[in-house]
Amino acid sequence: MQLTAVNKMPTAFSRTNPFQAKVHKNVNLNGTGSSKETRHIELSLNSSGLSYVPGDALGIIPQNDPELVASLLEEMEWDEETPVTINKEGDTLPLKEALTTRFEITLLTKKILQQTVELTENEELRKLLLVENANQLKEYTYGRDLLDMLRDFGPWNASAEKIVSLLRKLTPRLYSIASSIAANPEEVHLTIGAVRYTAHGRERKGVCSVLVAERLQEGDTLPVFIQPNKHFHLPESGDKDIIMVGPGTGIAPFRSFIQERAVTKTTGRSWLFFGDQHAALDFLYQDELEQYQKDGILTRLETAFSRDTEQKVYVQHRMLENSKELFGWLKNGAYFYVCGDKQYMAKDVHNALISVIEKEGTMTREEAEAYLNEMREQGRYQRDVY
Numbered sequence: 556m557q558l559t560a561v562n563k564m565p566t567a568f569s570r571t572n573p574f575q576a577k578v579h580k581n582v583n584l585n586g587t588g589s590s591k592e593t594r595h596i597e598l599s600l601n602s603s604g605l606s607y608v609p610g611d612a613l614g615i616i617p618q619n620d621p622e623l624v625a626s627l628l629e630e631m632e633w634d635e636e637t638p639v640t641i642n643k644e645g646d647t648l649p650l651k652e653a654l655t656t657r658f659e660i661t662l663l664t665k666k667i668l669q670q671t672v673e674l675t676e677n678e679e680l681r682k683l684l685l686v687e688n689a690n691q692l693k694e695y696t697y698g699r700d701l702l703d704m705l706r707d708f709g710p711w712n713a714s715a716e717k718i719v720s721l722l723r724k725l726t727p728r729l730y731s732i733a734s735s736i737a738a739n740p741e742e743v744h745l746t747i748g749a750v751r752y753t754a755h756g757r758e759r760k761g762v763c764s765v766l767v768a769e770r771l772q773e774g775d776t777l778p779v780f781i782q783p784n785k786h787f788h789l790p791e792s793g794d795k796d797i798i799m800v801g802p803g804t805g806i807a808p809f810r811s812f813i814q815e816r817a818v819t820k821t822t823g824r825s826w827l828f829f830g831d832q833h834a835a836l837d838f839l840y841q842d843e844l845e846q847y848q849k850d851g852i853l854t855r856l857e858t859a860f861s862r863d864t865e866q867k868v869y870v871q872h873r874m875l876e877n878s879k880e881l882f883g884w885l886k887n888g889a890y891f892y893v894c895g896d897k898q899y900m901a902k903d904v905h906n907a908l909i910s911v912i913e914k915e916g917t918m919t920r921e922e923a924e925a926y927l928n929e930m931r932e933q934g935r936y937q938r939d940v941y
């Protein structure tokens with residue numbers, strides 16, 4: 556709880572009034588030579604009054620990369636001290652601070668391009684926005700940012716204030732909580748994959764994940780809030796079995812689930828499917844998970860490392876290989892959870908699950924889908940995908 560100076564009433568921390576959490580730990584979970592960088596961070600919630608349950612997420616209020624902000628100021632020869640309006644109420648901040656803390660500068664949208672067309676004589680931009688060039692426009696915005704646009708379509712007849720007014724507000728990033736507060740009082744842990752890619756000749760960095768990977772030191776603070784997730788949580792009763800599919804950073808909430816079940820000494824069985832590229836470099840939380848398995852807290856642990864074999868193996872293949880046992884668990888009332896990549900993994904796992912039910916339950920595809928729908932209605936099929 557925080558006491559406000561005016562009325563001395565306790566104020567709960569929230570998205571609009573985030574808590575400054577101290578960083579206790581920030582380490583890379585991947586081995587040297589991995590193509591991935593996954594940060595494990597531990598934050599203190601000491602004297603915040605904040606709490607959470609397994610399945611909840613933590614929101615982080617990020618800041619933009621100072622190097623990118625400097626490149627923008629240099630490109631446009633803007634004075635970093637120029638006051639710019641940052642909200643509807645008319646509050647202002649110096650330009651450099653506003654670009655760092657208030658606006659999305661790595662995201663380019665069709666709307667921004669449509670609005671900036673009035674601010675330049677550049678014919679190329681006008682052409683790009685013609686209805687018949689919709690595909691080129693989509694292609695242009697993908698992987699490009701504000702700096703690209705300002706470089707590509709000048710000269711500009713607009714003030715910094717005008718251009719900034721077209722930008723989207725910098726939004727908090729959410730991360731599935733990777734700890735149980737019962738196991739780690741006054742702490743919250745996260746598992747964050749650094750987003751880095753090269754596009755159009757420049758190295759690009761995810762705003763929040765790379766802030767954590769490159770600029771956040773132990774001892775620093777980070778503005779955070781709890782984002783409850785009513786649709787992703789452990790069964791109320793500890794005697795229910797759980798099946799968890801969480802490759803890559805999808806492991807995060809399941810570390811929380813397992814820690815919680817270890818503390819509360821539940822009797823339900825737990826089965827985890829984890830996957831990533833290489834066993835030697837990318838087996839996140841390997842020691843902990845193997846220890847949980849030895850201790851009987853994790854009943855089964857299936858792994859799939861896609862780049863260790865000629866034929867790529869993913870978590871859904873492990874589900875299919877274990878279809879008989881998997882269906883046995885489902886018939887017995889197990890809860891099925893999926894976390895991680897929405898675009899490919901969650902769809903593949905969904906289809907694999909239907910195949911398992913179809914095969915082992917000797918059902919038609921439609922019957923298997925209906926079975927899964929029923930599980931969903933009973934809250935026994937839950938997803939936290941992004």
Ligand SMILES: Cc1cc2nc3c(=O)[nH]c(=O)nc-3n(C[C@H](O)[C@H](O)[C@H](O)COP(=O)(O)OP(=O)(O)OC[C@H]3O[C@@H](n4cnc5c(N)ncnc54)[C@H](O)[C@@H]3O)c2cc1C
Pocket residue numbers: 612617661697698728729730731732746747748749750752754760761762763764765804805807939940941
């Ligand atoms: C409920 C929830 C839980 C989540 N839990 C976790 C978690 O536990 N761990 C975790 O790491 N993340 C998690 N995420 C994702 C996280 O919130 C962020 O989206 C992620 O960290 C990227 O944020 P960023 O600020 O680093 O990148 P941003 O600056 O937001 O950039 C990401 C964007 O870059 C673009 N992009 C990425 N790669 C490419 C490419 N190759 N080419 C072109 N464009 C590209 C995409 O448009 C992408 O949306 C979760 C999301 C949600 C909604």
